[in-house]
Amino acid sequence: MSTATPDSPSAAAPYEPSREQVRRWRRYLADEIAEGQIYRDIAARKDGVEREILLGLAEAERRHEDHWRSLLGPHAENPPRPSSHRILLRALARLFGSVFVLALAQRAESDTPYAKDADATAGMVADERIHEEVVRGLASRGREQLAGSFRAAVFGMNDGLVSNLALVMGIGATGVAPSVVLFTGIAGLLAGALSMAAGEYVSVRSQRELLEASSPTQVTLEAAQFLDLDANELELVYLARGMQPEDAKHRALERIGYLSCDCNPQFSARPDGSQGPVDHSESFAEIGSAWGASLSSFLFFASGALIPILPYLFGATGWVALAVAAALVGMALMFTGGVVGLLSGSSPLWRGLRQLAIGFGAAAVTYVLGLLFGANVG
Structure with a gap:
């Protein structure tokens, strides 16, 4: 340089x-x-x-x-x-x-x-x-190592913050007793955390199963010695994997022993014709573990959803409780947005403000609806 x-x-x-x-x-x-x-x-x-x-x-x-x-x-x-x-x-x-x-x-x-x-x-x-x-x-x-569980953790906490703040603001605006707001918030915490955990487990597990179903197996190595040279269906395997016809034919002849090949049973041909050990755990590293993602979602949603009800747990009521809940959630949203911004290489402040605007926007809508509902009931 x-x-x-x-x-x-x-x-x-x-x-x-x-x-x-x-x-x-x-x-x-x-x-x-x-x-x-x-x-x-x-x-x-x-x-x-x-x-x-x-x-x-x-x-x-x-x-x-x-x-x-x-x-x-x-x-x-x-x-x-x-x-x-x-x-x-x-x-x-x-x-x-x-x-x-x-x-x-x-x-x-x-x-x-x-x-x-x-x-x-x-x-x-x-x-x-x-x-x-x-x-x-x-x-x-x-x-890449953080992508699976970290995604579930950050978005789980963000969902807990936003959804329970919106729930608390909406219910609190109706004028019901503070105990009702508290128990509603606890119910929202448990329901949301369990739903997030179940959904994340199914999502990650399904994604891994779909990728595993599409990954090459060792069948070609086991069946190659019994295939007919004149009707070599092994070529179809490599054609289906995306290889060019000439490359597929050459690879198939290697597999059945017609051409010399430094093949090892623990190696498998990739779609481009190269060889390498098949390690699905490494290939799916970005997806993460289904149980890890599920547990992260549960814990972080619950920790996020706990913040809006903290004022009620300590005995606050009315406007004071709602204001403190909004302030606490605002700080948490700025933190989670900032962390995502840091990891993505973008501005932590901008990402934090974006999270804050989204969260407070959702809470404002439910608060207005709560006011209208409370006025109609009254």
Whole structure:
């Protein structure tokens, strides 16, 4: 990767830098130092290829650091503290080194100001764009592992928050006794949690069964030795898997022993003709476990649905109870939305506000309906 050196024209300042330039370059220097340390801290918790990739990113950040040092000259001494975002990233990297930190690092790389700064080299701009893709690839491994149960957990909690807040607001608006609102909320918690758990189990289990039914088996290996050379139906198997006619014929002849083949019974031909061990558990990793998804849905829906009824559990009534319930749910919605935003590499604040608007919108509708129902009954 091309980076400027102190002797290159792009690195040497043709004039004494302004105070604003010095301030900006020192901020860049501090952030590059922090980012390099973040990658080293995460690498310390990894091994193998992932460790080498992270150390490679840290080395690239060091080259960027050298660029700003060369421009700053004596002004590079005692750089300021990095941005608060990078301080948070560094602390999280030392504590966890997890997919959450990589997702935050991905977003930090995508927000680089170098593309609009003439003092950064074209090579540095290209480096930062590549870094985002590298970190995206590293983070995607953790996202795949979290995709099944995490999806059920986050959306289970969000459903519990929204549905029970809407239920409590609607019933509370009718003017019934606080005890009725409380017991209605508890009933909504249990009914919703059980429904979510059952639905998630059936959904994940059904999806896995459908994929398993479509996955290749070892039948071709067991039956190959008894097939007729002149009526080789094994070709149809590979044609059905998506192979081209010539490839299917060649593979079929290998399977029945007509052509030499380094085949192992534990290996199976894939649709593209390649070979590899069949490991359905790895193939279905993104779907997750049916029991894990079910349990996550139950627990997180229940924990979300508990929040709107907490004021009533502690004896609050009327407007106070409804206001406290809405405030608590609002904070929880901002949290769940922010977590999803972090993992997806998008803005946590925007995702949190979106969750908040959806939840409060549903609660407002049921509250208005409760007021109308209560007025009609009265």
